[in-house]
Amino acid sequence: MNTADGHHRSDLGRRVATRRRQLGLSREDVAARAGSTPGYIAYVEERLPAPGIEFLVRLANALETTVQDLTGLTAGSPQGEGPAGNRPRPEALDEKECWALLDDHGVGRVAVEAADGLDVFPVNYQILDGKVLFTTTSTSALALAAAAGAEIAFEEDHLDEAFRQGWSVLLVGPVRTVSDPVEAQALRDAAHSQPWAGDGRDTAVLLSPHRVTGRRILVPGAPGTADGSDGREP
Structure with missing residues (x-):
């Protein structure tokens, strides 16, 4: 177990880290997209943060997902409930x-x-x-x-x-x-x-x-x- 895994203490941090890896992004990439710093992205992933809703929105956009998904509000919901995309x-x-x-x-x-x-x-x-x-x-x-x-x-x-x-x-x-x-x-x-x-x-x-x-x-x-x-x- 590495240091980051040992410090994981929030579901938000785990979801952020998992989504970032799915997209193949570094912490520097996410920080640039979200208007933040790599150090704060590391803090969100590894500690027990309480970021404000404004930052959560920017972070969700940077990770191409939603605040609800990042915070686990949709964890127990069936996938694919939304309408089809535009011109799939x-x-x-x-x-x-x-x-x-x-x-x-x-x-x-x-x-x-x-x-x-x-x-x-x-x-x-x-x-x-x-x-x-x-x-x-x-x-x-x-x-x-x-x-x-x-x-x-x-x-x-x-x-x-x-x-x-x-x-x-x-x-x-x-x-x-x-x-x-x-x-x-x-x-x-x-x-x-x-x-x-x-x-x-x-x-x-x-x-x-x-x-x-x-x-x-x-x-x-x-x-x-x-x-x-x-x-x-x-």
Whole structure:
């Protein structure tokens, strides 16, 4: 644990740091956007600040999000409740882009044919050499599917609520249980995070996708579009 993590004492600080990393911004970048200083951005991320609403608005704009999202007021709300963006443009993603968006690890969803029908649930995942690692309980629907060599679907998405755009990636392929204990332990050791659901999930399952597809919805003027690199009006 580094010093910054040790000093994290507020949900606001965690959300600011997470959003900044999602955008690939340094503290200097955020400070320049928000009319602040890198030292104060560090203070917001690492300590227990009580910034005024004016600064929170500037900070939310700098991080291309909302004050409600930064302060956690929308944490328990379903995503995507707002209206569609102005002139949304869908586009297909190639396989290379899909893997880049999945990045190294995160939380997605799997769809598995269970004993009583189709089951969909969230999972932590780790990307390893073109495969997807999950760790689960030995009696879970995912583990049973892997033991049978069944095919599953895995999906991750991201929504940018502020600009009504986002992306979705879908992987389809067979899963297998890693039965060799040495290989399974090596895979678990390579994972960056433990399952959020807690202990007892020590069965390693690998997805080898034969289909990798995705799509993105872009809104003109929003970040990531040719006419909106920073999402701000000229």
